[in-house]
Structures are given as structure tokens and as C-alpha cells.
Amino acid sequence: xxxxxxxxxxxxxxxxxxxxxxxxxxxxxxxxxxxxxxxxxxxxxxxxxxxxxxxxxxxxxxxxxxxxxxxxxxxxxxxxxxxxxxxxxxxxxxxxxxxxxxxxxxxxxxxxxxxxxxxxxxxxxxxxxxxxxxxxxxxxxxxxxxxxxxxxxxxxxxxxxxxxxxxxxxxxxxxxxxxxxxxxxxxxxxxxxxxxxxxxxxxxxxxxxxxxxxxxxxxxxxxxxxxxxxxxxxxxxxxxxxxxxxxxxxxxxxxxxxxxxxxxxxxxxxxxxxxxxxxxxxxxxxxxxxxxxxxxxxxxxxxxxxxxxxxxxxxxxxxxxxxxxxxxxxxxxxxxxxxxxxxxxxxxxxxxxxxxxxxxxxxxxxxxxxxxxxxxxxxxxxxxxxxxxxxxxxxxxxxxxxxxxxxxxxxxxxxxxxxxxxxxxxxxxxxxxxxxxxxxxxxxxxxxxxxxxxxxxxxxxxxxxxxxxxxxxxxxxxxxxxxxxxxxxxxxxxxxxxxxxxxxxxxxxxxxxxxxxxxxxxxxxxxxxxxxxxxxxxxxxxxxxxxxxxxxxxxxxxxxxxxxxxxxxxxxxxxxxxxxxxxxxxxxxxxxxxxxxxxxxxxxxxxxxxxxxxxxxxxxxxxxxxxxxxxxxxxxxxxxxxxxxxxxxxxxxxxxxxxxxxxxxxxxxxxxxxxxxxxxxxxxxxxxxxxxxxxxxxxxxxxxxxxxxxxxxxxxxxxx
Amino acid sequence: xxxxxxxxxxxxxxxxxxxxxxxxxxxxxxxxxxxxxxxxxxxxxxxxxxxxxxxxxxxxxxxxxxxxxxxxxxxxxxxxxxxxxxxxxxxxxxxxxxxxxxxxxxxxxxxxxxxxxxxxxxxxxxxxxxxxxxxxxx
Amino acid sequence: xxxxxxxxxxxxxxxxxxxxxxxxxxxxxxxxxxxxxxxxxxxxxxxxxxxxxxxxxxxxxxxxxxxxxxxxxxxxxxxxxxxxxxxxxxxxxxxxx
Numbered sequence: 001x002x003x004x005x006x007x008x009x010x011x012x013x014x015x016x017x018x019x020x021x022x023x024x025x026x027x028x029x030x031x032x033x034x035x036x037x038x039x040x041x042x043x044x045x046x047x048x049x050x051x052x053x054x055x056x057x058x059x060x061x062x063x064x065x066x067x068x069x070x071x072x073x074x075x076x077x078x079x080x081x082x083x084x085x086x087x088x089x090x091x092x093x094x095x096x097x098x099x100x101x102x103x104x105x106x107x108x109x110x111x112x113x114x115x116x117x118x119x120x121x122x123x124x125x126x127x128x129x130x131x132x133x134x135x136x137x138x139x140x141x142x143x144x145x146x147x148x149x150x151x152x153x154x155x156x157x158x159x160x161x162x163x164x165x166x167x168x169x170x171x172x173x174x175x176x177x178x179x180x181x182x183x184x185x186x187x188x189x190x191x192x193x194x195x196x197x198x199x200x201x202x203x204x205x206x207x208x209x210x211x212x213x214x215x216x217x218x219x220x221x222x223x224x225x226x227x228x229x230x231x232x233x234x235x236x237x238x239x240x241x242x243x244x245x246x247x248x249x250x251x252x253x254x255x256x257x258x259x260x261x262x263x264x265x266x267x268x269x270x271x272x273x274x275x276x277x278x279x280x281x282x283x284x285x286x287x288x289x290x291x292x293x294x295x296x297x298x299x300x301x302x303x304x305x306x307x308x309x310x311x312x313x314x315x316x317x318x319x320x321x322x323x324x325x326x327x328x329x330x331x332x333x334x335x336x337x338x339x340x341x342x343x344x345x346x347x348x349x350x351x352x353x354x355x356x357x358x359x360x361x362x363x364x365x366x367x368x369x370x371x372x373x374x375x376x377x378x379x380x381x382x383x384x385x386x387x388x389x390x391x392x393x394x395x396x397x398x399x400x401x402x403x404x405x406x407x408x409x410x411x412x413x414x415x416x417x418x419x420x421x422x423x424x425x426x427x428x429x430x431x432x433x434x435x436x437x438x439x440x441x442x443x444x445x446x447x448x449x450x451x452x453x454x455x456x457x458x459x460x461x462x463x464x465x466x467x468x469x470x471x472x473x474x475x476x477x478x479x480x481x482x483x484x485x486x487x488x489x490x491x492x493x494x495x496x497x498x499x500x501x502x503x504x505x506x507x508x509x510x511x512x513x514x515x516x517x518x519x520x521x522x523x524x525x526x527x528x529x530x531x532x533x534x535x536x537x538x539x540x541x542x543x544x545x546x547x548x549x550x551x552x553x554x555x556x557x558x559x560x561x562x563x564x565x566x567x568x569x570x571x572x573x574x575x576x577x578x579x580x581x582x583x584x585x586x587x588x589x590x591x592x593x594x595x596x597x598x599x600x601x602x603x604x605x606x607x608x609x610x611x612x613x614x615x616x617x618x619x620x621x622x623x624x625x626x627x628x629x630x631x632x633x634x635x636x637x638x639x640x641x642x643x644x645x646x647x648x649x650x651x652x653x654x655x656x657x658x659x660x661x662x663x664x665x666x667x668x669x670x671x672x673x674x675x676x677x678x679x680x681x682x683x684x685x686x687x688x689x690x691x692x693x694x695x696x697x698x699x700x701x702x703x704x705x706x707x708x709x710x711x712x713x714x715x716x717x718x719x720x
Numbered sequence: 721x722x723x724x725x726x727x728x729x730x731x732x733x734x735x736x737x738x739x740x741x742x743x744x745x746x747x748x749x750x751x752x753x754x755x756x757x758x759x760x761x762x763x764x765x766x767x768x769x770x771x772x773x774x775x776x777x778x779x780x781x782x783x784x785x786x787x788x789x790x791x792x793x794x795x796x797x798x799x800x801x802x803x804x805x806x807x808x809x810x811x812x813x814x815x816x817x818x819x820x821x822x823x824x825x826x827x828x829x830x831x832x833x834x835x836x837x838x839x840x841x842x843x844x845x846x847x848x849x850x851x852x853x854x855x856x857x858x
Numbered sequence: 859x860x861x862x863x864x865x866x867x868x869x870x871x872x873x874x875x876x877x878x879x880x881x882x883x884x885x886x887x888x889x890x891x892x893x894x895x896x897x898x899x900x901x902x903x904x905x906x907x908x909x910x911x912x913x914x915x916x917x918x919x920x921x922x923x924x925x926x927x928x929x930x931x932x933x934x935x936x937x938x939x940x941x942x943x944x945x946x947x948x949x950x951x952x953x954x955x
Contacts, residue, residue, distance in 0.1 A: 232813065359741070381755070470916065473920055
């Protein structure tokens, strides 16, 4: 079926090329039929890339090692579930996933606006097909997933064990959905600029897509953080790693965009800014896609240096130059309709929020690309570490949370002092109570953390007050009960109250980040069974070593050396934890005829032992010291050299027995960290808010308003 | 004051503030950064005591020794044999092992280079080396 | 298998060409719905305008627009809504919904 897959890719490229031409010709000549043919090219691209993706997935699921990508990224010992995800662990497969998602979202948006935006849509579909052509071109000429060999190897090299985690199923597709969704508002912005139709129409048509992009990218980022925390043996969730940063950049500028478009919709201001923001965001999304795969920056996510540098840099360069030219030549059309009336207004708070978010993005961008910048300036590659990032991101994050509390309350155009007093009295009191409480309980050892807690209380009470007042207003109109009024408030103003929910979630998340970084206790200790160590008021005892072997399909997938731990606080047992380290034997030494020889030579992964709680996580990870086993391994290897599989298996079992009985010291990392759960909880609230805002408004509400207004408007018409 | 002048002044103030902040950003990034060096670069002319460097290279086969709460290993040039000793305390990433490419922030302390806590990063190879093809027993 | 693959490829090619060329084959007939497109744009604009009127009212009730500001905004929004309705009516007699 590789021929069919390859044919799909070539056809995709042809369809994209035709579609770009048809769309542009149709728009210039005013030929609707050609524009429709261009739109159908997008649908055809979706069809073809779906077919190609299915062909590749079938090859992975059936372990067809004729395909080179399958042989190098999967194996028969790779669990069935992960073979599915192994497809996008390869560069070729991830590019195919990209174009598939892009074609799906593009088809959806073009279908939705098929009877609208007749001027903008043809150019937008040309831009979307342009992205399609770029990725289809890469797949055809540079990185085809359908390369085959005549004689298939009997076994593949397998999915890297580090990637065998349920998150692998969701984390990359979420990030890629986010990246590809940004292409939609990007394309419509380009279209709107080309035809100089820069009212809020293109924003309204694609706002939901921008929101969805923000949503998926956010879910992807948070899943990555969670993955890192629960799976990698270092106990952190964010490390300012270039690839993490690359996904954060479009998320930051995209968040700014989602806020500032409200100013354009309401007041016709900030048009240049909005167009620039979405153009930047789209470019950053492509940059993020590229960085993940490029290896130009040192990262833990180095997927091997890519050969795609030149095409990607060309694309990014073209996007930047094209955007600049469009914005500059259209600056007359982008002239603002109003000016800022007062610094004390909703508009200026939105502007402040945008400046902070773009500032954050700039800091992250600068720090991420600093190795390249410093090499260009001084000739030596130099890097900045997390402390440098924290120095700027902490104050900016504090400002952001503050603004997210002010924004929902303050009036448009010009706020009066009575408006300010009415809106902020109780939230300020709440923040002050939190500060006084923390200081009197002696928790105020970290200034930034205390400020964050106070600001969190401020935002939470602002939103609570908003909901109560909104529900009050609703009750006055409809006479419903309080709860019903609050529910219908959310239902009728999904975007607004979804947004407020996001603010609540972000505050909760930031409280978790502040507490878990400021008040974390971490220790690295070496213990033998029976010993204990203290960390943050807890006593952790190494009870006994454990071992495990996992066989799959008659082959040893991995062995695990672990530890049973007992956690006590004040003499009372709090938890029993188990942490282990899995070793995936290196397949190569099998050739030398001894399984036990290669047992520690392959990849290793950590399994964290954790007691998570709403207030505090106790986190443990073990690093056994296989060096103690070297002598035994030598002996066993000599005895079982070239012997049949059953004997090899017995040698492994013997080795594990030996490890369990000898009381070898192991290295442990023990962490107690407060409020980490709030980060995940806050994330869930954020995404609930995002879903509320994304959900379409109910028809009923629209109908009633239409009825009421129609009467009124008809009356006006009659008079005129 | 007429609104046009007021806006102009606001713009100038905002731009000045932004420029100052950007200047601070640029300055601190150059001041706080650590040069990325290879072991031979570290030995040649750099490696002033007290300065921190971002050492990149490969772990020398068989050089990893664990003892107490810290571990020692040697890091060699990516393509070469020149190596320097490193002492390190902190988390060891899962993919860390002989021959792997690592990045670590170090400062010179006498004859060895002390790694800063938790700065050890091991590049995670996207796949096992597929050059050695893999016949299996049984 | 070897016979099947080229057949599949040809079938795919045919399906794609058929799908894309449909509007070109229909030719000028498709151009008739131009008025429909304008109507859809106006309907969307009308929906948004109604949404804005509702928003402004909620803003006033929760204290984010002063009474004077609201009256001004509301009057302007309603005038714009009237204009949109007039343009929809001008398109012809097909009922909007």
C-alpha cells in the first residue's frame, strides 16, 4: 500500500497547487465557480491526507517493517496501543499528522463560511493551501513516510521507551491541533488585508478557531508539564526548555489576540495591532513546529538534527516579509475609528494586558533564541538559565494576574471613581485579608509568592462578585431563582463568563505555581534498605528493594528495579509508595548471544512514587545503582553465552534475585511540594472555561432577542 | 491640553519605557549567560575559576562513578577524545548513560568542574540507533 | 496486491478530479447565488449587532457602562441594526428565515 500512500501525497501537492491558482484566479476574475473549485481542493486535500494517514497507521498497527519509518520507530514488542502513537514519533509521521490536521480545520472553516466573506475567503483558502503545499512538498521530496525496503527486517527498533506514556497519545496531537488551528485566523487575516476589508468581520468568522487553537495548545502544554512531573525523574513541571518555550510563544501572543480583538469588535480600535498579533502568532506556530524538529537549539527534546532547516527558514522568512509588507501597505485602511478616551477604562486594561503578554512572549523568545543571538553577536554560543527567565516572568505574571482581576470590572470608555469603588472594594479587602493572614501565620517568607496569593484572592473575589451581580441583574429581568439566574447568565453570555472562568482557573494555576516553587522541599539521598531520610516534615523509609520483569510476545521488554517506601509524619504512617526504574535491554547485544549482558545497556525510564493531595504532594523517585551488579552480570553472561532463550530468561531472574537479596544502596530524590494539585485543577478550570466560551450560543436565546428587537426595529423603520 | 498632544506624549513615554526594559533584558541576558563550550574549549583558553560555562559533549564510556550523594564522570568532545572531569549532584535524567550527549552548567573548582545542581540535561535520541540492525535470539 | 494498488490510485485520482471540477462543470449556474452570499453576510452582521445590544445592556446592569454612555451606545447600535435590516430587505423578498 506504500504506493497508494505516496500517490496520495503527490496528488495532495498537485491539488494544493491547483487550488491556490484557482482561488486567486477566481477572486481576481470574479469567477465564483473557480473559487468553489479552490475550496473543493481543500476538501480534496483533507480526503487525500486522511487516506495517507490511514495507510501509515495501518502499517504501524500491523508492524509492517517494509516501511522504513515503521522499522525504525516501532517493533512487535511495542504495545499495540503505542504503535498508534509511534506514527507521530517519527519526523515523517509528524509532518503527515500536521498536514492532516491542517486540512481538517481548513475544510471545516471554509465549509462554515462557504456562503459568506466572498471577498476574503478565496485568499484565505489560497494561504491555507499554501501551507498544505509546503508540507505536502516536504513529505514528497524530503521526508516521505512511505519509503520501503524490499526485504523487511524481522524486528523493528521500537518506540523509544521514554515515549511510552499515555500522554504520547494526546500531547503531540493536541499541540499540533493548536499549531495548525492558528493557521486559520492567520489565513483570514492575510485575506482581509489583501482585499482591505479590515473591519471586525474576519475576526468574527475565525474567532472560534482562534479560541480553539488557544484551547488545544494550552491543553498540550499542560499535558506536557504533567507528563514531565509524573514521569521524568526530576520532579519539575517546567524547565524553560526551548521546545516548551516554542509552544508557549504562540500561546502567549494568541492570548493577547483573543483579548485585543474585543477592543476592535467593540470600539473599532487596535486594527494594526490585531492584524500584527495574529500574523506573529501564525508565524510563531510554524516556528514552534520547526523548533521541535530542528535540533538547532539544545533541548531535551532533541529529535535528531533535521534536514528540513532550509525550507522551514524560507517559509518563516516569507511569512514575516509578507506580513510586514501587507501591514505597511494597508496602514491607511487599518486606521483606528476611535481613540483611547481614558487610561481608566476597559480598553486601556486590555491594552495593558496585551503589552504584558507580548512582553512575556518577547522575554521567552529572547531567552530561547539567545544561543543563536549571542553567537551572531559575540561569536560564542551562550545560554541563559531558568533564573534569568524567572527574573522577568515572575513580575510580568504578577501584573498579568492583577490585570485579569481589573479587566472584568472596569467600565468601557471611561470609568468613574464610583464605578471603581463599587467594583474593587470587596476584592481589595479579600486580598488584604489574605496578606494579613499569611503574615500572621508566618508564611510570608517569599514576597513574590505572597503577592501572588493576594492577587489570586483578588481575582477570585472579582469574578465571584461579577457572577453575583450579573445573576442579580438577570433575576431582575426574568424573575428566576438565584441559581437559575446564574446558570442562564453563563448560557446567554458564554464568551464573557467562559472568559471569567478562565481567569479563575489561571489564578488557581498561578497560586499552585507560586506555592510549589517557593515552598518546595527537595532532597537527594543515598539509602540502603531500612534507612530513612527526612524531607519537609516527613520521614521517608526505604523498606525494601523490589524487582519486576516484563515479557511481551516471548521477548523481554524490560526489567524494573524499584523500592518500597513508607512515608510517616509525626510517627503516623501517611502513605506507602512504590517507585521504580525500568531498564529496556539494548537489542544489539542479543547478537552476542547473552540477554543479561545487554540488560542495562538500553534506555531507562523512571516510575515516580507519589502521594498527591490537594494541599501537598509527596514525590519520590529511585535511581538504583546497577554498577553493584557488574560482577554477577559478567558471571551470568559467561555461563549463558549462546544458550537457548529459556536459560537466558533464568539468568535474568537470577540477577533480579541477587539484587533483591543484596542490600545495595540506591539514590533517591524526595520532594514535598505544596499545592501542586492546584496547577492541574486550575488547568481543568481554564479548559472548562474555554469550552464554555467555545460552545455555540443556544438558538432559543437568539430567537427571543430577535423577536423583541424585530418589533422595536420594525417600529423604527415604520417611523422613518 | 489638546488630545492629540496628549496622545503623542503618552506614546513617547510608552516607547521610552519599552526601550529601557528591552535594554535591561538585552544587558542582563549577556551578563547572566554562560558560554557554551566543548571540553577542549574549556581546557584551551577558558575555564576561569568562578565563571560558569555550559559544557556540551559526550559522556566518556565507563567513566561514570557514583558515590555518596554525587557522581563523577568525564565529558569528551563530540568528535574527539579530549575530556574533562565533572562532579555533579542532583537529578540524573532518565536517558543519561555512557556515550550520550549531555549539556551541563559547570564552574571550575581546582582540577575538576563542579556541575550546578539539576542542570544536567541529556539529549533524548528520537530513536535507537538503527544502524546496528537487530537480530534476536530464539 | 500489485494489480490493486494502481487501480486504487486511479480511483483516487478520478474521485479527486470529479470532486474539484464539479463547480467548473456547473459553470455559470453557480454564479446565481451571489445574492445569497451577500444575504448570509448581512444576516451574520445582524446577529452580531443584536449580540452587541444585549452585551451593552448587561454592561449597564452590572455597572460597566454609565447610563449616559449606554444610551448613546444603545442608540447607535440600534440605528446600525436598522440599517442592516433595511439592506436585507433591499436584497429582495426571499424570507431571511
